[in-house]
Amino acid sequence: MSSYCINPLCNHRQNPDDIEHCLSCGTSLLINDRIRLVKPLRPLTDDPFNYFEVFEVDDAGTRWNPVRKQRVIKVLKWKSPKLVKLIEQESLTLQLIQHPNIPESTLDDFFTFVPKNSPLTLRCLVMDKFEGQNLEQWIEVNGKISQSLALEWLKQLVEILDTVHRSNFFHRDIKPSNIVLQPSGQLALVDFGTSRRVTDTYLAKVSGSGGTSAGREGIYEITSVITPCYTPTEQINGRAVPQSDFFSLGCTFVNLVTATPLSNLLTEEKTGNLIWRKNAPQIDKPFADFIDELMAPLPGQRPQTTEVILQRLEKLPQQIKNYRLTNSKVFKYSKYTLIILGFVGGVFLSIPLAANYLVTQGEKLEAANNSQAAQDFFYWAVKIRPQSNRTISSFYFDKGVRSTKDIGLAKKYYELAIKYNNRDADAYANLAFVCQQLNQNDCAIKNYETSFKLKPDNWESHFGLALFYDDRQMYDLAEKQYKLAIEMSREAIPAINNLSRLKILDGKYNVAIALAKSGLQKTENIQLQSTLYKNLGWAKLELKRYAEAKADLEKSTKLDARTDAYCLLAQAQEALGEINDARLTWEICLIAESNQLEVQQWRLQILKRLLGEFVTPSSP
Incomplete structure (x- = not known):
């Protein structure tokens, strides 16, 4: 096995594996006292457009990851600002994204290195290697x-x-x-x-x-x-x-x-x-x-x-099975037989029984993902008995509720529910919510407004519209809808919680505290209690009431392991001088799952501090 010199200007880069310095240029073959270049994974050329070199390396490990293993090092040879930005960005990306099938890289794995007697400052990124x-x-x-x-x-x-x-x-x-x-x-x-x-x-x-x-x-x-x-x-x-x-x-x-x-x-x-x-x-x-x-x-x-x-x-697997079935000759004959039987039932049975039969058959076909045939049965059910509309609407509404993880499918079902019953306020509200998830703004606002007209005292619809505005940082409009929801029902605790958060963002900390306390008095829901205690601690943290903030945030994390509560708790612990506890809490903040804007901002702040502590930047 050979050791390769990291210096791209070296005349003879391959060396025996039992020496410490390159025989040609004198550069250390043990980078950062841990990394030895084993073999190049790309051809080593003098091409000025070959900006990066990639090697398999033997990594003795770091204090963060003391396991010796074969890894990969990516070396940026030239000091182009755009290329420097790219490799720094790749390092940050791999630090923040944690998945067993994505290369792992830590703070210690990104560093600069200056070869002996060289004008170059190399930027090096070490990451895990996948075999295959x-x-x-x-x-x-x-x-x-x-x-x-x-x-x-x-x-x-x-x-x-x-x-x-x-x-x-x-x-x-x-x-x-x-x-x-x-x-x-x-x-x-x-x-x-x-x-x-x-x-x-x-x-x-x-x-x-x-x-x-x-x-x-x-x-x-x-x-x-x-x-x-x-x-x-x-x-x-x-x-x-x-x-x-x-x-x-x-x-x-x-x-x-x-x-x-x-x-x-x-x-x-x-x-x-x-x-x-x-x-x-x-x-x-x-x-x-x-x-x-x-x-x-x-x-x-x-x-x-x-x-x-x-x-x-x-x-998809079931849809593929259904496709193969519906395109078979046997199914085509069966479809026409069912339709004929539906007509016969309408003639010889009572109209309600015939309509119920057609609705039932339609529901079975819809459950088998044969939507077109189901629509045929629903069409004739409504033709012979218009009252079937509400039954079919409820059927599609329930399917929409069950399909909330697939928002595109949920939207289709709520639209079908409204098609059969255009007076269902809840169907409009749910359709508005899925439009909101799909970023179809006009659709969301239009359906929320229709829901309000049909059911003016529906606090959930006002809360949904408030979330729509909140997600788009239209805080004045969100606050108005949160207040309407709170006025309409004592059950609108989520609206109280979110309004408390808006007051914190607006710097009105005492108002936020009062809202959070009022919400805590009205709910026994553990998740809601957790987020209300989080807002309580956040507001007190901003008021520099650190001990009180810490107590509330600890309550929040015990009730429900909220990422944002851990990020805030780490800040309170730091302010109180509890540095070791703060380090552990910051670690939870960094690795726990969250898409909240505030969490991303707090993570960025701590990562910048950590990078400043562990990475010594080269001179420009």
């Missing part, structure tokens, strides 16, 4: 994959992406060569060098706000990541969003199920969509339709979240 082949290599040997394997791999990748997106990042370069098939059969997602964090600044650049000059700068930064055939149009145009990852994922699976380079596939003349299905006859129409939906031209036409995709994937 990337899927580009695997497909060249094994050919196209089966439908069952495609479903399994797609689920694995979306579960990884779910962690990435929940951590407020997106990958931006998903393709077969960045996916590793491990010997265990599990996929790993690698190369986060082009990932982006979803921040207000980033969104401002995507939207072009902040002035013309800033808008151009944002576009320039974002469009630098383009992989032909895998990059969606909005990313090429500097408008990448998390749903851009779904486009690349769809393209990746077209490549996997066809074993054909995407550049060799034809495209539709009008839409530009790939024509690929004839190259993948093993893929049934429901799955093919879903892959095409992932590759829809506009981000809004694709599934909006990883959670939606996972819910859809759970249903």
Whole structure:
């Protein structure tokens, strides 16, 4: 085994493994007293456009991770500000995203190194190495994959992406060569060098706000990541969003199920969509339709979240079975027989019994995901007995409630419930909520307003609209709706809690405390008590009443392990000089799951402090 010199200007970089310094240039072969370069994973060239070198390394471990193991080091050779920013961003990304199939990297794994007698300052990033082949290599040997394997791999990748997106990042370069098939059969997602964090600044650049000059700068930064055939149009145009990852994922699976380079596939003349299905006859129409939906031209036409995709994937196997059944000759004959029997029942039975029979048959067909046939039965049920409308509406409303994890499907069911009964205020309110989840603002506001007209004293609808405004930081409008909900019902404790939080953000800490205390007096719900104690502690923390704040925040965490409460508790402990306790609490704040804006801000503050403590920046 050899040891390689890290100095890119060295004339002879390969050395015996039993020496401490390079025989050619004298640079230490043991980097940071722990890392020895074992072999290059990319060719070592003098090409000035080869910015990064990648080596497999023998890592003796750190105080944070004392296990000796084979890892990978990525070395940035040149001091380009944009490239420095990319590798720093990759380091932060890998620190914040925790998943067994994403490379692990800690604070100690990003550092600078100056070779002996060299003008270069190298920036080094160490990360875990996954054994196995990337899927580009695997497909060249094994050919196209089966439908069952495609479903399994797609689920694995979306579960990884779910962690990435929940951590407020997106990958931006998903393709077969960045996916590793491990010997265990599990996929790993690698190369986060082009990932982006979803921040207000980033969104401002995507939207072009902040002035013309800033808008151009944002576009320039974002469009630098383009992989032909895998990059969606909005990313090429500097408008990448998390749903851009779904486009690349769809393209990746077209490549996997066809074993054909995407550049060799034809495209539709009008839409530009790939024509690929004839190259993948093993893929049934429901799955093919879903892959095409992932590759829809506009981000809004694709599934909006990883959670939606996972819910859809759970249903796909049954949809595929139903598709095969409904396209068989036996089913086609059975369908016509059922319709005829429905007519006969309407003639020979009493009208209510016939209508109930048709509704029941429709419900069974809908449960089997045969929506078109179900609609036929519901149509004739309403024709012979209009009162069936409300029964069918309730049926679809219940299906919407049960489908809340798949918000796209829930929306469809609530719309069908309203179609059969347009006086159901709760159906409008629930439809408004799912529109809100899908970021369809006009749909949300319109349906909330309709719900108010039909049922003016429905506090849940006012609370839902308040959440809509709150999520968009339209705090004045949110506060108005929270107050209306509180006036309408003593049960509106969530509105009291959220109004308390808004008062903290507005600096009205005593008002926030009074609201939180009033909410605690009215509820025995543990989760609500926990979040009310959190607001109580937060307000007291802002008032520098640290001991009281600590007591309330400890109550909050004991009732329910809230990430935001731990972040606040760490700040109270620091203020009281309890440094060891604060360190442990900060660790929980950093690793626990949360998408709250305040939590992200507190995490960023502590990470900046930690980076300042452990990473010594090089001179510019």
